[in-house]
Amino acid sequence: MEYSNGIKKLPPYVFVDLDRKKKAAIAAGRDIINLGIGDPDKPTPKSIIRYFKKCVDKPENHQYPIGRGTTTFRQSVVDWMKKRFNVVITPAEVECLIGAKDGITHLPLAFLNPGDIVLVPDPGYPGYTSGTYLAGGETYVMPLEAKNKFLPDLEAIPEEIYNKVKIMWLNYPNNPTSAMADRKFYEKVISYAKKYDFIAAQDAPYSEIYFGKPPMSILEIEGAKEHVVEFYSMSKTFNMTGWRIGFAVGGEKIINGLAAVKENMDSGTFTAIQDVAGWALLNCDREAAKIRRLYKRRAGVFTKGLRKLGYEVLKSQGTLYLWVRVPGSMKSMDFCSMVLDKGDMVVTPGIGFGKYADGYFRIALTVDEPLIHKALDRFAKLKI
Ligand SMILES: Cc1ncc(COP(=O)(O)O)c(C=O)c1O
Structure with a gap:
């Protein structure tokens, strides 16, 4: 039995390895901060x-x-x-x-x-x-x-x-x-x-x-x-x-x-x-404005903290994400693996969005401020 040409052409799921590592880390009881997925952490109003x-x-x-x-x-x-x-x-x-x-x-x-x-x-x-x-x-x-x-x-x-x-x-x-x-x-x-x-x-x-x-x-x-x-x-x-x-x-x-x-x-x-x-x-409209303010605040705190550590963070104009340059000459997947192994954090490698994005990684702003500060402490310990 053959799959259709359309199915065969579907791009490989580049996150498989990282996903497996993340699940193993969580199963092993490690305190992982998930900055990977763009799914709001707050409930529906x-x-x-x-x-x-x-x-x-x-x-x-x-x-x-x-x-x-x-x-x-x-x-x-x-x-x-x-x-x-x-x-x-x-x-x-x-x-x-x-x-x-x-x-x-x-x-x-x-x-x-x-x-x-x-x-x-x-x-x-x-x-x-x-x-x-x-x-x-x-x-x-x-x-x-x-x-x-x-x-x-x-x-x-x-x-x-x-x-x-x-x-x-x-x-x-x-x-x-x-x-x-x-x-x-x-x-x-x-x-x-x-x-x-x-x-x-x-x-x-x-x-x-x-x-x-x-x-x-x-x-x-x-x-x-x-x-x-x-x-x-x-x-x-x-x-x-x-x-x-x-x-x-x-x-x-x-x-x-x-x-x-x-x-x-x-x-x-x-x-x-x-x-x-x-x-x-x-x-x-009021509920939507409150959600907007929440992400704007998180984006500001995270951007300021990462820039202080020397990361090149694009000024966020909206969405739930920060787009950050991978430091040095590492590939985005290697960098994100290292962040998980040594920093206990999940961030998304740019390569998952296409080959032109391999110099970047994505941070989802879907955690509260105390956790953002904890994440920043972990980034600081990575000493990039
Ligand atoms: C760019 C983009 N398009 C579409 C979607 C899918 O949105 P929906 O939940 O409405 O299906 C997402 C979800 O993350 C997205 O980031």
């Missing part, structure tokens, strides 16, 4: 849980949710897009998702034929590549480099590649670099998307985790909608990673394509979760 309890009591919420999302949920997204970005869309331009990952990995199935190309950022979320391969497409890597403020160099992509491109993945605020993109960049993206007729797909689960000016939506650019889809998520905005809900917004044709794939793959998100998510988008 109490107001959201309270509202959910009411939604779950409604029998009409207990049947198959089926379809693109309830009318109420999609209208809440429409209202949120207007409130947050001053962008006007219709419910037909919204699709409820089982988290942003659902939309990211299924979008290529709606638009790729063999030989079509998807532009993926490096470093980047692995779902852009795996979704492409599983749909039978090819990827072309767009390096994100410090010299370009971690934006892809659109001029560097050859014309013969652009001619085959169906989707360009973007992710701002960016995981893992925490970089932001500006209007000028998005305008350029849209001009290329129109010229070569591709989809500019913005993965924006960190849209509400920003430490300065709120990031914009690409849909704010006039005339962009036909070529844009954006993926938002409740996961990080409201500490709701386990609830599995997000949404896609964008051109109706793109949303229709994604919906056609999903209609044949899943039966939607629990209606009670859609109800509470729609309500939270419109009623929980």
Whole structure:
């Protein structure tokens, strides 16, 4: 029995060794500080849980949710897009998702034929590549480099590649670099998307985790909608990673394509979760601001401490992460292994996000301040 070509092409899971070491260290009773995973340590806000309890009591919420999302949920997204970005869309331009990952990995199935190309950022979320391969497409890597403020160099992509491109993945605020993109960049993206007729797909689960000016939506650019889809998520905005809900917004044709794939793959998100998510988008700005402040504070404390120790830490502009240069000439995997062996800390090697990221490692800001100080003491003892 043979696996499909798509499965065979899936990139190897580079964290296997590190993961094994981490599990062994924990099993051996070592006091490991986990700065690896981007999963919020705080619970979902109490107001959201309270509202959910009411939604779950409604029998009409207990049947198959089926379809693109309830009318109420999609209208809440429409209202949120207007409130947050001053962008006007219709419910037909919204699709409820089982988290942003659902939309990211299924979008290529709606638009790729063999030989079509998807532009993926490096470093980047692995779902852009795996979704492409599983749909039978090819990827072309767009390096994100410090010299370009971690934006892809659109001029560097050859014309013969652009001619085959169906989707360009973007992710701002960016995981893992925490970089932001500006209007000028998005305008350029849209001009290329129109010229070569591709989809500019913005993965924006960190849209509400920003430490300065709120990031914009690409849909704010006039005339962009036909070529844009954006993926938002409740996961990080409201500490709701386990609830599995997000949404896609964008051109109706793109949303229709994604919906056609999903209609044949899943039966939607629990209606009670859609109800509470729609309500939270419109009623929980204070809770979102509190979460934002928490990460901003942690980012500040951690950055200051690491810089004092001589680490080169990029100024964090948002997300749950710090992006730090691996000191000396070590490879990121070797450095992270050493941090685990000698420092009892889990941090993520850049290589896990792509070959252009091997000079960096990522720290997740998902531990409280006393633990950040403890981690800094451990970094200090590593004597880099
Ligand atoms: C860049 C990026 N995209 C997508 C996701 C998936 O988000 P969701 O929980 O909404 O599926 C994550 C989760 O960490 C992420 O970092």
